[in-house]
Amino acid sequence: MTLLISIGNTNITCGIQAVNTNTIASFKLRNSEVTAENLAEQINQLLVRNKIKKLTACTLASVVPEMIDTISSAVQQFFSITPIIVSSSSDLGLNLSLYNCECVGVDRLLCCTAAYASCSSASIVFDLGTATTANVVNGKGFFLGGLIIPGIELQSQMLAKAAAMLPGINISEDAVLIGNNTAQCINSGILYSTAFFINQYILEINRVLGQEATVYMTGGNSDYIKPYINSNIISRPNLLLEGLAIYSSKL
Template sequence: MLLAVDAGNTNVVFAVHDGAEWRGRWRIATDPQRTSDEYAVWLLTLMQHAGLRPADITRCVIGTVVPAALYNLRRLSRDWFGAEPLVARSTLDWGFHIDVERPQEVGADRLLNALAAHHHYSGPLIVIDFGTATTFDVVAADGAYLGGVIAPGINLSIEALHRAAARLPRIGIGRPQSAIGRDTVAAMQSGIFWGYVGLIEGIVSRIRGEAELPGMKVIATGGLAPLLAEGTTMISRVDQDITLEGLRLLAGRNPAPISQKDMM
């Protein structure tokens, strides 16, 4: 079985795929100081509840945008599952051209999203990921990664409003009943929700105009994707597993790395 690890700025997601389906998904807050043993105590307990054992894991693939977290995630794979992990990097075989000026600077999550989106939905695509940052990634009809857009994430914007303005409270995101807020919280919720809907529609329209790729579909992922998809017709589909699917596909395209032990 494959252990896929998606380490983002906010959460680390662990998932196990048995070759036919995902057997479990678990998430924990990202903390670069968390040791491999701490990960193991938490993860192995959850795997046990799902009827999975460490010996079931034969491969591990890691995608991370937090370099400081990589060391302990590697140790987790080596020490607790006996597998040298494949780490998502631009130098691997992705099956498509990374058509940007500095491929090594593109976040692994963005390439993974592009890989899975092209595999499952084909055609020219825009992939929107509502994470710590809100990213828009452009995929050509042949799967080539063409670049994209990075904007502040929704929760970052909410936190910035609360911290910078003394009288504005911390709010939760939700779809407001109307655009005109009749109190402070409603006004903030409207600004955040409809502001990001406007961001989606504006950026997607500009990308479509510049890319000149007819029939571009828009795929959305991330925790807030279902909510924001309610506010616009531009999002064709919501797929919450797209980054994990990218990890699974990447592992299928690349051989397992040789461990230091095997080289001795």
């Protein structure tokens, strides 16, 4: 059984692909709270919950280079496996010749790997994590790139930091078009700007590609935005780990 690990800028997500199914069981730990011991403890609980006796391999993808060694060492120490590090130069089942892939986040590619494998057609993946990214694959499996904007929590933190009169807010699900107090203006501004961007982006990309792309949404902040999206979207919380599972199955 292969352990799948993704290190994002906010969370480490770990998962395993259940036997004979495509479903992935997973958990998230905040990067700031991770120690080797609690990571091992959570992985052990994941194994017990899924009746897995032994891990035989581990694949790890990270967009935080300085955390790779610490997390690899923890897996090595507690499970006696050396993780295989998946990077943007690994063969991820996409044609990368149209993007400068030396610097692309492997998380963006892995989400596209899973999306393209699942629909075999042009796709757009929105990943709403620390950053919000849009990622486009054309109908022939070429990764075209996309856009990067500050994520939902980050937008709120930036406003509170930069503007003396703006409070820090916890994002809530309720957005109104015309906010009538500061907190509501910030909350609604962040949710609607992200949702309006996504709605319009889908239309523009479909026009540019000349076809209707299959749209996927993933990332820890997806639930805030899904209610405001006008097109059909496929919500896949574990899309990145699905990409890692596809890569792992070919090793």
